[in-house]
Amino acid sequence: xxxxxxxxxxxxxxxxxxxxxxxxxxxxxxxxxxxxxxxxxxxxxxxxxxxxxxxxxxxxxxxxxxxxxxxxxxxxxxxxxxxxxxxxxxxxxxxxxxxxxxxxxxxxxx
Amino acid sequence: xxxxxxxxxxxxxxxxxxxxxxxxxxxxxxxxxxxxxxxxxxxxxxxxxxxxxxxxxxxxxxxxxxxxxxxxxxxxxxxxxxxxxxxxxxxxxxxxxxxxxxxxxxxxxxxxxxxxxxxxxxxxxxxxxxxxxxxxxxxxxxxxxxxxxxxxxxxxxxxxxxxxxxxxxxxx
Numbered sequence: 001x002x003x004x005x006x007x008x009x010x011x012x013x014x015x016x017x018x019x020x021x022x023x024x025x026x027x028x029x030x031x032x033x034x035x036x037x038x039x040x041x042x043x044x045x046x047x048x049x050x051x052x053x054x055x056x057x058x059x060x061x062x063x064x065x066x067x068x069x070x071x072x073x074x075x076x077x078x079x080x081x082x083x084x085x086x087x088x089x090x091x092x093x094x095x096x097x098x099x100x101x102x103x104x105x106x107x108x109x110x
Numbered sequence: 111x112x113x114x115x116x117x118x119x120x121x122x123x124x125x126x127x128x129x130x131x132x133x134x135x136x137x138x139x140x141x142x143x144x145x146x147x148x149x150x151x152x153x154x155x156x157x158x159x160x161x162x163x164x165x166x167x168x169x170x171x172x173x174x175x176x177x178x179x180x181x182x183x184x185x186x187x188x189x190x191x192x193x194x195x196x197x198x199x200x201x202x203x204x205x206x207x208x209x210x211x212x213x214x215x216x217x218x219x220x221x222x223x224x225x226x227x228x229x230x231x232x233x234x235x236x237x238x239x240x241x242x243x244x245x246x247x248x249x250x251x252x253x254x255x256x257x258x259x260x261x262x263x264x265x266x267x268x269x270x271x272x273x274x275x276x277x278x279x280x281x282x
Contacts, residue, residue, distance in 0.1 A: 020239040033248070034158065034225065047156035062237045069156075070221065070229035072197045072246035072279070082239025096156030
């Protein structure tokens with residue numbers, strides 16, 4: 001699990017002004033699920049999972065998400081985005097153990 | 111006073127310990143209450159939250175506000191049968207002009223039979239151009255999955271689909 005927190009972002013290779021593009025992102029993360037003891041009772045501990053995603057474009061927040069353990073391991077998210085100018089898309093993931101994982105993608109018009 | 115000064119180190123430690131405990135409870139309380147907007151920045155600890163029925167979740171999130179049928183406006187894309195409940199792709203698209211005057215403010219994904227039915231909550235902005243989001247869900251078993259959209263004028267719309275799950279993906 002050395003690569004925990006690796007963020008990959010995919011955007012279409014050619015974007016024209018006015019296009020609504022589909023951004024796909026993936027972060028490597030275990031997203032721990034609730035464990036149960038022998039009696040079947042859920043174990044109370046600080047589970048490690050991503051509980052927040054923040055997407056910004058040139059510093060402006062365009063999307064946020066509150067996520068839970070009901071999201072798969074190595075979470076994948078996609079969303080629509082209509083860039084108004086060229087710039088940098090940044091996706092930040094925060095987990096319950098203080099981890100902060102970031103990825104960026106540059107958007108240029110062709 | 112003498113007594114306090116004499117044990118200065120110990121009592122300071124005790125005070126700090128109490129403060130630490132307070133800090134922890136302050137961080138976790140809003141999560142338990144689930145009040146929207148509290149999860150800014152680091153969203154708190156991953157403490158075990160109580161099991162919840164879907165009615166209770168809806169009550170907690172929307173407080174009895176009417177939820178209208180939005181199946182004509184919401185497109186919910188997911189498999190009818192998911193072989194593996196650990197990874198169930200979902201896409202939600204809501205028809206909306208996405209202008210500052212009228213846009214989709216939030217999209218909730220709720221799967222009825224999970225231990226904690228709310229899977230994820232997305233807060234959108236007009237800059238997205240289209241109200242479309244996708245994710246991979248964990249489903250504990252065959253369940254209804256709802257996508258609830260909250261529009262900028264406060265209207266709540268819901269679309270629902272049943273997904274058959276062969277192997278559950280939630281330990282919880």
